[in-house]
Amino acid sequence: xxxxxxxxxxxxxxxxxxxxxxxxxxxxxxxxxxxxxxxxxxxxxxxxxxxxxxxxxxxxxxxxxxxxxxxxxxxxxxxxxxxxxxxxxxxxxxxxxxxxx
Amino acid sequence: xxxxxxxxxxxxxxxxxxxxxxxxxxxxxxxxxxxxxxxxxxxxxxxxxxxxxxxxxxxxxxxxxxxxxxxxxxxxxxxxxxxxxxxxxxxxxxxxxxxxxxxxxxxxxxxxxxxxxxxxxxxxxxxxxxxxxxxxxxxxxxxxxxxxxxxxxxxxxxxxxxxxxxxxxxxxxxxxxxxxxxxxxxxxxxxxxxxxxxxxxxxxxxxxxxxxxxxxxxxxxxxxxxxxxxxxxxxxxxxxxxxxxxxxxxxxxxxxxxxxxxxxxxxxxxxxxxxxxxxxxxxxxxxxxxxxxxxxxxxxxxxxxxxxxxxxxxxxxxxxxxxxxxxxxxxxxxxxxxxxxxxxxxxxxxxxxxxxxxxxxxxxxxxxxxxxxxxxxxxxxxxxxxxxxxxxxxxxxxxxxxxxxxxxxxxxxxxxxxxxxxxxxxxxxxxxxxxxxxxxxxxxxxxxxxxxxxxxxxxxxxxxxxxxxxxxxxxxxxxxxxxxxxxxxxxxxxxxxxx
Numbered sequence: 001x002x003x004x005x006x007x008x009x010x011x012x013x014x015x016x017x018x019x020x021x022x023x024x025x026x027x028x029x030x031x032x033x034x035x036x037x038x039x040x041x042x043x044x045x046x047x048x049x050x051x052x053x054x055x056x057x058x059x060x061x062x063x064x065x066x067x068x069x070x071x072x073x074x075x076x077x078x079x080x081x082x083x084x085x086x087x088x089x090x091x092x093x094x095x096x097x098x099x100x101x
Numbered sequence: 102x103x104x105x106x107x108x109x110x111x112x113x114x115x116x117x118x119x120x121x122x123x124x125x126x127x128x129x130x131x132x133x134x135x136x137x138x139x140x141x142x143x144x145x146x147x148x149x150x151x152x153x154x155x156x157x158x159x160x161x162x163x164x165x166x167x168x169x170x171x172x173x174x175x176x177x178x179x180x181x182x183x184x185x186x187x188x189x190x191x192x193x194x195x196x197x198x199x200x201x202x203x204x205x206x207x208x209x210x211x212x213x214x215x216x217x218x219x220x221x222x223x224x225x226x227x228x229x230x231x232x233x234x235x236x237x238x239x240x241x242x243x244x245x246x247x248x249x250x251x252x253x254x255x256x257x258x259x260x261x262x263x264x265x266x267x268x269x270x271x272x273x274x275x276x277x278x279x280x281x282x283x284x285x286x287x288x289x290x291x292x293x294x295x296x297x298x299x300x301x302x303x304x305x306x307x308x309x310x311x312x313x314x315x316x317x318x319x320x321x322x323x324x325x326x327x328x329x330x331x332x333x334x335x336x337x338x339x340x341x342x343x344x345x346x347x348x349x350x351x352x353x354x355x356x357x358x359x360x361x362x363x364x365x366x367x368x369x370x371x372x373x374x375x376x377x378x379x380x381x382x383x384x385x386x387x388x389x390x391x392x393x394x395x396x397x398x399x400x401x402x403x404x405x406x407x408x409x410x411x412x413x414x415x416x417x418x419x420x421x422x423x424x425x426x427x428x429x430x431x432x433x434x435x436x437x438x439x440x441x442x443x444x445x446x447x448x449x450x451x452x453x454x455x456x457x458x459x460x461x462x463x464x465x466x467x468x469x470x471x472x473x474x475x476x477x478x479x480x481x482x483x484x485x486x487x488x489x490x491x492x493x494x495x496x497x498x499x500x501x502x503x504x505x506x507x508x509x510x511x512x513x514x515x516x517x518x519x520x521x522x523x524x525x526x527x528x529x530x531x532x533x534x535x536x537x538x539x540x541x542x543x544x545x546x547x548x549x550x551x552x553x554x555x556x557x558x559x560x561x562x563x564x565x566x567x568x569x570x571x572x573x574x575x576x577x578x579x580x581x582x583x584x585x586x587x588x589x590x591x592x593x594x595x596x597x598x599x600x
Contacts, residue, residue, distance in 0.1 A: 005456075006102035006240030006264050019102060021271060040238070059114045060276025073271065075110050098400040098428060099273045100362045100388030101285075101302035101334070 001036075003028050003070065008040035013049045016057040016078025022071040030070075032057065033080025053081040055088070063089035102240035102267045105170040105233070107305045108134055114277060115307050123159040123312040126224065130307070137167035138233035140223060144172040144199050147216055151195045151246070154178040154291060155188075155202035155210075158312035161220035162291050163300055164227055165201050170244060170263070173237035177246045177258075178292040180504075184564055185209045191248060191256065194463075240264035245297055246463065249392045249505060258463040259392045261297075268456035269298060269395040270305050272430035279308035284357075285332040286325055288313040288339060293503065295365060295388075298396035299334055308332065318346040325355035333358060336365040336503035341372045341533055347379050354380040360403070364388035365503030366535035367491070370422050377410055389424035389491065391477060393468075395457040399433070399489050401425030416484065423488045431455035434474070435483055448482040450495050497588055499528030501536050506567055511559060515540055518558050520548035525578050526569065527592045539595055540569035543577055550574075571595075 003023035010017045013033030017040060030037045034050025057063070059077045064070065065084045071092065072082060082089040108130070111118065116131030128136065144152065152169040154176065156162065169176040177198065179191060192200070192210045200207065200217045207217045218226070244263045248256040285308050289296045303310050311328045313321060316339055325333065335343070340363050347354060361376075361383050368387065377385060384403030390396040401424055409421040427433045434442050435449040443449045452474045460469030469475045478498070481491040499506040508526040515524040523543040528536035540559075544550055552572035560568045573595065579587040 006238075006267070008102075008106075008238055019106065059110055073276075075106055076113065097273050097275065098386075098402050098425075099302065100364065100386050100397045100400050101274065101299045101306075 001028065001030065002026070003030065008075070009037040009072075010040045010042075010076075011035070011037055011057075011078055011080050012044045013047045014054075014057075014078035014080040015076055016074065016080050016082070017076035018057075018063070018072040018074050018082070020071075021062065021073050022069070024067075024069040028070065029085045031083040031086070032078070049079055053083065053088070054079050055081040057082050058091075062092040064092045065089055102263050103170055103236055103238055103242070104244055104263055104266050104270075104301050105137070105167055105236050107267070107270060107301060108137065108167050109233070110276065111304055111307055118281060118307045119309045120304055120307070121160050121163050121310045121312065123314075126160055127309075128160050128163075130304075133163060133167065133304075135232055136164045136224075136227035137171055138231060139227040140164055140168035141171035141233065143218075143226070144168060144174065147199060149174060149197060149199035149216065151175045151177050151198040153192060153195055153198040153200045153202075155181050155200060155206045156220040156223075156291070157181070157314040158287060158291060158296075159220050159224075159314065160312070161201060161223040162296075162312070163304070163310075164223055166245075166297070166300060171233055171236045173242055175243040175246045176297075177248075178297070179248065180290070180292045181206055182564060182566065184562070187256075194258075240267070247292070247294055247297070247392050257465065259459065260461040260463060261294075261392075261395055261459050265395045265457050265459050266298070266301055268430070269397075270302050272428055272455075272457060273397065274302050274306050276305060277307045279303075279306040281309075282329075283308045283331045284328050285310045285334070286313060286321070286328070286330040287311070287334055288316040288321060289334055289336060289365070289503075293365070294390070294392040294396045295334065295336075298390075318342045322346065322352070322355065325358060329357040330355055331357050332360045332362070334362045337363055337368040337372065338366070338502045338534055340376055341369070344372060344376045344379055348375070354383065358383050360384045360386060362386040362388055364390070364397070364424075366500050367530075369532045369535075371532065373421060374410075377406065387424050389489065393458065393460050393475060394431075394453055394455070394477075395459065397428065398431045398453050398455065398457070399424045399427045401488075405488075419490075420484070420488050423484070423490045425489065426487050427453075427489070428455070430457070433483070433487075433489065435481065443482075445483050445485050445487075448480060448492060451477045451479045451481050451489070451491075453477055497527075499526075499536050499538060501528065501531075501538060501566070502534045504566075506538060511538065511540065511563065511567055511569065514559055514562050515542065515555060518550065518555065520544050520550040520554070522546075523578055525586055525588065525591055527588065527595065529571065529592065529596055537571065538567065538569040539571040539573065541573050541575055541578060541591060541595070543575055573598075 011032035035047040112134035387401035388397040389399040531537040
């Protein structure tokens with residue numbers, strides 16, 4: 001599916017929810033726990049969690065693909081692993097941000 | 102994207118984390134989410150089209166902000182120091198708004214009673230709690246409208262959409278990074294972008310915010326001590342007064358204080374050096390930003406401050422007077438009058454681009470161009486290492502104590518005085534306020550007025566904080582051959598005279 005920054009998506013195989021922070025244009029095969037993710041408000045049948053893709057997604061963490069063209073913020077923790085074209089996303093390395101607040 | 106999502110995350114992961122407090126009431130993340138839910142249902146019951154906030158700093162503020170977000174309506178904080186007439190003018194623009202205001206303010210703006218809550222009512226009536234389940238998700242929905250002075254007399258409403266504020270927060274802080282021991286002291290007013298941005302950032306960080314409604318140095322120091330404040334945010338005027346108080350009383354700085362962020366106006370280097378000396382364990386952060394950029398776009402970090410203080414190299418030392426480097430998610434260009442990007446060291450107008458930048462106003466076209474570049478109207482330059490130095494405004498805006506004061510507004514008022522033929526209002530540099538207001542007045546032929554006549558005239562119509570501190574009388578104002586006021590020349594002349 002096309003990913004839009006600001007869009008809320010959820011897993012159908014677990015409780016994971018994300019917001020798209022950054023995305024490349026074009027179709028992206030975004031999955032969690034082995035199944036394709038859907039818009040957060042969409043109705044969808046519950047799928048089984050793929051035990052090979054159950055490394056957990058943690059609230060507050062950012063997940064990026066290797067090329068760093070896609071960034072997701074996890075807004076609800078869940079059991080599934082976030083993937084793009086089947087490859088697991090990694091937690092974005094926390095570079096200290098220069099906050100003024 | 103909705104700023105409420107940020108609170109929802111905190112309420113899920115850290116429901117017992119205290120997020121805000123005022124007057125002995127502490128509200129944790131779970132409670133704040135539920136209170137916001139309760140008030141948003143009241144807003145929906147009365148079909149409120151906005152939440153106009155005329156209160157001060159208290160727990161009612163975050164409740165109001167997040168309930169507006171839940172209800173999908175704009176949050177509109179107003180400067181309660183505006184005159185009644187000006188307040189009415191602004192409130193009238195927001196038909197069907199729910200108003201949070203103390204009873205005397207509500208009277209001032211003469212509002213229909215079913216749409217007004219006092220801050221105390223907002224707190225008391227949201228104690229019966231239940232969880233919000235759903236909220237609007239459209240990132241383009243308006244989150245906040247902030248009135249900012251333009252160069253004409255009428256204030257304009259800057260539009261900040263949910264995506265601007267969320268981008269700002271995600272670009273500058275990480276989720277839940279604060280510990281339960283952290284505490285932020287906030288004395289900046291809610292109608293300032295810094296107050297709004299700070300509120301949302303601290304929720305996402307999980308940091309307790311202690312509100313101080315009326316700033317005064319002894320009160321600030323006492324609260325900082327008692328609440329073991331670790332983080333503080335101040336405008337330069339406030340820091341100046343605190344530093345003076347520490348110096349004259351000889352008391353040590355609040356021991357838990359680790360980080361002090363300042364911004365909103367020029368920081369006199371003299372005051373900053375004194376603060377660095379008197380508070381050696383505090384990390385100082387200078388933040389530069391505008392309402393239209395969702396607050397901070399550039400930061401001079403504690404390390405930057407230390408490096409500048411410790412350096413023998415004048416190029417590094419002078420960075421103490423800079424506003425640091427832009428955030429990783431922000432781009433900057435310095436452009437000449439003809440629109441070309443100038444090289445490091447060369448001055449020009451500061452242009453900013455990024456997801457947190459808006460540049461939209463109610464009822465006007467956006468000032469951000471199609472490539473996303475926003476003209477700040479600030480003049481400055483970048484040094485060889487991309488440190489940004491601000492030189493002044495490109496327009497005639499005066500910035501006094503962190504607030505915009507439009508010369509045109511005061512000029513209009515002064516010219517209405519029966520003895521006055523013409524006048525010019527300027528900002529002169531001032532160590533305490535950044536700038537002070539000066540009026541140059543030309544009297545009508547045969548008429549005479551005194552400085553205090555003019556000051557009283559303005560005070561009655563615009564309130565004290567827009568009253569010129571200096572009033573000079575001249576036979577004429579310097580103008581070009583086409584009659585345009587030579588504002589810069591006049592200002593340079595007065596700066597000389599007032600030394």
